[in-house]
Amino acid sequence: MDFRSDTVTKPTEEMRKAMLNAEVGDDVYGEDPTVNRLETLAAKILGKEDALFVTSGTQGNQVAILTHCRPGDEIILEAESHIFLYEAGAASALAGVQTRPIRGIKGAMEPSDVKKAIRSDDIHHPYSGLICLENTHNKAGGKVIPIQTMKAIYEIAREKDVPVHLDGARLFNAAVAAGVPVTEFTQYVDTVQVCLSKGLSAPVGSILAGSKSFIKEARKWRKRLGGGLRQVGVLAAPGIVALEKMVDRLAEDHANARQLAEGLSTIPGLQVDVDGVETNIILCNIKETGLSNEQFLTRMKEAGILAVPFDDGVIRFVTHREVTGDMVQIAVQRIRQLIG
Incomplete structure (x- = not known):
């Protein structure tokens, strides 16, 4: 993913x-x-x-x-x-x-x-x-x-x-x-x-x-x-x-981004400004997990999820045509498990 x-x-x-x-x-x-x-x-x-x-x-x-x-x-x-x-x-x-x-x-x-x-x-x-x-x-x-x-x-x-x-x-x-x-x-x-x-x-x-x-x-x-x-x-x-x-379908990416933001925001240690997600980019603050960006991204990669570091303690997720609503739900579940 x-x-x-x-x-x-x-x-x-x-x-x-x-x-x-x-x-x-x-x-x-x-x-x-x-x-x-x-x-x-x-x-x-x-x-x-x-x-x-x-x-x-x-x-x-x-x-x-x-x-x-x-x-x-x-x-x-x-x-x-x-x-x-x-x-x-x-x-x-x-x-x-x-x-x-x-x-x-x-x-x-x-x-x-x-x-x-x-x-x-x-x-x-x-x-x-x-x-x-x-x-x-x-x-x-x-x-x-x-x-x-x-x-x-x-x-x-x-x-x-x-x-x-x-x-x-x-x-x-x-x-x-x-x-x-x-x-x-x-x-x-x-x-x-x-x-x-x-x-x-x-x-x-x-x-x-x-x-x-x-x-x-x-x-x-x-x-x-x-x-x-x-x-x-x-x-x-x-x-x-x-x-x-391909322009009109961008609305699907925005909906999936909001769904991902809402899911991540329910995971202890993660902070996401859900209302601030306006399009297809989500910025997730991971500082309260105690993990570095590299540690967090490595755990996600092992769980089959790719994202990128965006700032100190901030990870960027981007939705697009090849990210489905089901994939978003699975990603949230796996991230919840790896944080736990």
């Missing part, structure tokens, strides 16, 4: 058939009809003029930063955002920008803090080249950043002429949890990256969407990073299935 991440999902049978039968061409020449269809579909769903297929969420975020910014610029982001914590310092290594982290509340930056962080026109200051948001927020436990918060930050950004990029790796989880179209979120950003290979179950790839002029320049940056792809239709085809068939 693999609760490590929603990235472990295998492609569905429909996706495999789509890969087998995909019509392909050379994408660098713009001749792959399947990836062209995927990009057109994604742009429409996300409410943007154009879109670009990229190999990963990290590549999508970094291409966005490279396209928006110049070396020496500063990007404003939340202190525990994926771009800041988990992308190997790529923003500085590749784009030559510095990061300005702001501590948020449950992953959400206060608009007033963002406004204060935007640099004035002073010779001593870097230019504020970009504001980056993340929704859902991974490190906060899959929290949905409220639409009103995004709107407030976007209005401040427009006033200061600073673009806004959204790391929406799990944005469809946010939309399903909020019960609104994904465009309710994307209307308040200039560009957005979404992953096809997490809860949507495609084997690889992400989408970067924005204006036509932005995507034209982003395509060049993707090429510079070695991301010029050839007969990529075999990877784009399951992405089409992901967008057309």
Whole structure:
């Protein structure tokens, strides 16, 4: 029972058939009809003029930063955002920008803090080249950043002429949890990256969407990073299935996450903020068990359960298409036994 991440999902049978039968061409020449269809579909769903297929969420975020910014610029982001914590310092290594982290509340930056962080026109200051948001927020436990918060930050950004990029790796989880179209979120950003290979179950790839002029320049940056792809239709085809068939079922993952959180919270020594489980990520505090993360994870692995350490004394569980309600019940029973 693999609760490590929603990235472990295998492609569905429909996706495999789509890969087998995909019509392909050379994408660098713009001749792959399947990836062209995927990009057109994604742009429409996300409410943007154009879109670009990229190999990963990290590549999508970094291409966005490279396209928006110049070396020496500063990007404003939340202190525990994926771009800041988990992308190997790529923003500085590749784009030559510095990061300005702001501590948020449950992953959400206060608009007033963002406004204060935007640099004035002073010779001593870097230019504020970009504001980056993340929704859902991974490190906060899959929290949905409220639409009103995004709107407030976007209005401040427009006033200061600073673009806004959204790391929406799990944005469809946010939309399903909020019960609104994904465009309710994307209307308040200039560009957005979404992953096809997490809860949507495609084997690889992400989408970067924005204006036509932005995507034209982003395509060049993707090429510079070695991301010029050839007969990529075999990877784009399951992405089409992901967008057309796999979004609504994310509600099942959310329900299973809530069930898992409720079950874990009844086990002595474990602490879970059940009401704080908004999507498919559960953070479980194990400190009262007296076990280290390594000891706890080893015992779980011996019981056939996989998860990951997320902080000192905190274990992350993630539900996805390959985790059923029955598996959740079994996992809770086994964890109760191993704690006892």
